[in-house]
Amino acid sequence: MVCLGIRGATSVDVNDAGAILTATRTLLEQIVSANNVSVEGVASVIFTVTPDLNATYPARAAREMGWVNTPLLCMQDVAVEDGLPRCIRVLIHWNTDLAPERIRHVYLGDARALRPDLVEEEK
Secondary structure (H helix, E strand, C coil), X not given: CEEEEEEEEEECCCCCHHHHHHXXXXXXXXXXXXXXXXXXXXXXXXXXXXXXXXXXXXXXXHHHCCCCCCCEEEEECCCCCCCCCCEEEEEEEEEECCCHHHCCCEECHHHHHCCCCCCCCCC
Protein backbone atom coordinates (compact mmCIF):
# COMPACT_ATOMS: atom_id res chain seq x y z
CA MET A 1 0.00 0.00 0.00
CA VAL A 2 1.22 3.50 -0.85
CA CYS A 3 -0.01 7.00 -0.14
CA LEU A 4 -1.26 8.71 -3.29
CA GLY A 5 -2.79 12.11 -3.89
CA ILE A 6 -6.26 12.71 -5.22
CA ARG A 7 -6.83 16.21 -6.54
CA GLY A 8 -10.04 18.08 -7.01
CA ALA A 9 -11.49 21.55 -7.24
CA THR A 10 -14.81 23.31 -7.45
CA SER A 11 -16.15 26.83 -7.50
CA VAL A 12 -18.92 28.81 -5.87
CA ASP A 13 -20.84 31.86 -7.07
CA VAL A 14 -20.73 33.75 -3.76
CA ASN A 15 -18.65 34.00 -0.61
CA ASP A 16 -21.26 32.34 1.57
CA ALA A 17 -20.74 29.64 4.22
CA GLY A 18 -23.62 27.54 2.92
CA ALA A 19 -22.38 27.69 -0.67
CA ILE A 20 -18.82 26.80 0.36
CA LEU A 21 -19.95 23.85 2.48
CA THR A 22 -22.35 22.52 -0.14
CA ALA A 23 -19.77 22.76 -2.93
CA THR A 24 -17.06 21.15 -0.79
CA ARG A 25 -19.37 18.35 0.31
CA THR A 26 -20.35 17.65 -3.32
CA LEU A 27 -16.70 17.61 -4.37
CA LEU A 28 -15.69 15.22 -1.59
CA GLU A 29 -18.67 12.93 -2.26
CA GLN A 30 -17.76 12.72 -5.95
CA ILE A 31 -14.09 12.02 -5.20
CA VAL A 32 -15.04 9.29 -2.71
CA SER A 33 -17.47 7.74 -5.18
CA ALA A 34 -15.13 7.92 -8.19
CA ASN A 35 -12.27 6.26 -6.30
CA ASN A 36 -14.11 4.05 -3.81
CA VAL A 37 -12.31 5.86 -0.98
CA SER A 38 -12.79 4.68 2.57
CA VAL A 39 -12.34 7.48 5.09
CA GLU A 40 -10.22 5.18 7.25
CA GLY A 41 -7.64 5.08 4.45
CA VAL A 42 -7.35 8.86 4.18
CA ALA A 43 -4.08 10.02 5.75
CA SER A 44 -4.85 13.75 5.56
CA VAL A 45 -6.56 16.41 3.48
CA ILE A 46 -5.41 19.88 2.48
CA PHE A 47 -7.99 22.41 1.34
CA THR A 48 -7.18 25.74 -0.23
CA VAL A 49 -9.47 28.61 -1.08
CA THR A 50 -8.87 31.68 -3.19
CA PRO A 51 -8.52 34.93 -1.19
CA ASP A 52 -12.10 35.95 -2.05
CA LEU A 53 -13.53 33.04 0.01
CA ASN A 54 -13.46 33.58 3.76
CA ALA A 55 -17.01 32.86 4.97
CA THR A 56 -16.07 29.44 6.43
CA TYR A 57 -13.47 26.70 6.38
CA PRO A 58 -14.11 24.09 3.66
CA ALA A 59 -12.79 21.42 6.07
CA ARG A 60 -15.95 21.94 8.07
CA ALA A 61 -17.84 20.07 5.32
CA ALA A 62 -15.56 17.05 5.78
CA ARG A 63 -16.09 17.13 9.55
CA GLU A 64 -19.85 17.26 9.02
CA MET A 65 -19.52 14.21 6.74
CA GLY A 66 -17.94 12.26 9.61
CA TRP A 67 -14.25 12.74 8.82
CA VAL A 68 -13.59 13.32 12.52
CA ASN A 69 -10.30 11.41 12.86
CA THR A 70 -8.76 12.68 9.63
CA PRO A 71 -6.19 15.49 9.85
CA LEU A 72 -7.59 18.43 7.86
CA LEU A 73 -5.88 21.70 6.98
CA CYS A 74 -7.25 24.83 5.30
CA MET A 75 -5.01 27.38 3.62
CA GLN A 76 -5.32 30.36 1.34
CA ASP A 77 -4.35 29.73 -2.27
CA VAL A 78 -1.86 31.90 -4.13
CA ALA A 79 -3.47 35.12 -5.36
CA VAL A 80 -2.56 34.72 -9.02
CA GLU A 81 -3.53 37.59 -11.28
CA ASP A 82 -6.39 36.49 -13.56
CA GLY A 83 -6.72 33.24 -11.60
CA LEU A 84 -10.05 31.46 -11.21
CA PRO A 85 -12.10 33.34 -8.58
CA ARG A 86 -14.07 31.72 -5.74
CA CYS A 87 -12.29 28.40 -6.09
CA ILE A 88 -11.96 25.60 -3.53
CA ARG A 89 -9.17 23.08 -4.11
CA VAL A 90 -8.48 19.82 -2.30
CA LEU A 91 -5.58 17.38 -2.07
CA ILE A 92 -6.46 14.10 -0.39
CA HIS A 93 -3.57 11.89 0.77
CA TRP A 94 -4.95 8.37 0.45
CA ASN A 95 -3.44 5.00 1.40
CA THR A 96 -4.33 2.65 -1.44
CA ASP A 97 -3.24 -0.28 -3.54
CA LEU A 98 -4.38 1.44 -6.74
CA ALA A 99 -1.83 2.37 -9.38
CA PRO A 100 -1.40 6.15 -9.73
CA GLU A 101 -2.86 6.15 -13.24
CA ARG A 102 -6.12 4.67 -11.89
CA ILE A 103 -6.77 7.61 -9.55
CA ARG A 104 -9.70 9.70 -10.73
CA HIS A 105 -9.35 13.41 -9.97
CA VAL A 106 -12.54 15.49 -9.87
CA TYR A 107 -13.04 19.04 -11.13
CA LEU A 108 -16.48 20.64 -10.91
CA GLY A 109 -18.13 23.91 -11.91
CA ASP A 110 -15.86 26.63 -13.23
CA ALA A 111 -12.89 24.67 -11.83
CA ARG A 112 -13.27 22.26 -14.75
CA ALA A 113 -11.20 24.80 -16.71
CA LEU A 114 -8.21 24.20 -14.40
CA ARG A 115 -7.59 20.67 -15.66
CA PRO A 116 -9.69 19.97 -18.76
CA ASP A 117 -7.45 16.95 -19.42
CA LEU A 118 -8.80 15.32 -16.23
CA VAL A 119 -12.46 16.27 -16.54
CA GLU A 120 -14.69 13.31 -17.24
CA GLU A 121 -17.78 13.73 -19.37
CA GLU A 122 -21.00 13.98 -17.39
CA LYS A 123 -23.20 10.93 -17.73
